[in-house]
Amino acid sequence: MTERVVVGGALCRDGRLLAARRSAPPELAGRWELPGGKAEPGESVPEALVRELREELGVETEALERIPGEWPLKPGLVLHVWTARLVSGEPAPLEDHDELRWLEPAELDSVDWLDQDRPAVAEAGRRLRAAALPEPHDGAHRGA
Secondary structure: OOOEEEEEEEEEEOOEEEEEEEOOOOOOOOOEEOOEEEOOOOOOHHHHHHHHHHHHHOOEEEEEEEEEEEEEEEOOEEEEEEEEEEEEOOOOOOOOEEEEEEEOHHHHHHOOEOHHHHHHHHHHHHHHHHHHOOOOOOOOOOOO
C-alpha cells in the first residue's frame, strides 16, 4: 500500500513560526500543530500545502523547501513538512483550529505540539534562529 502524504506548513513571518491549535477531532483538540492536510491524488505536495493553508487559514502562501524527514501519523498516512512564505492575507482559524499563535524560536516549547510535529518544529526553530543571526562580514580590513 502506498502511503498518502499529509503536508504540514512551517509558515514563517518576521522570524516567527505559526502554530495552530486543533479543535477536532476530540483526541487531538487542544494540542498544537503545523497547519496543513492530505495531498489529493494527482496533486503535488507543494500544491497540497498551498491549497490546505488557503482552506484552513484563508491565506495565499508559497511552499519553499521540504524539511528533511517524514513522520508516520497512522497506517497509510505519513507527514511531510515544508517551509512556506505568506504571500497575502492574515491567517485566521477557519477549519479544524480554534486559535493561532506566531511563536518566536524561544517560545516554541510554550505550546503542546502533536508528537509527530515536534521534530519539524525543532528544525524550523533552528532555521529561524540561524536566519536571525547577523550576516558575517567579508573579512576586509581598512588600514594596515
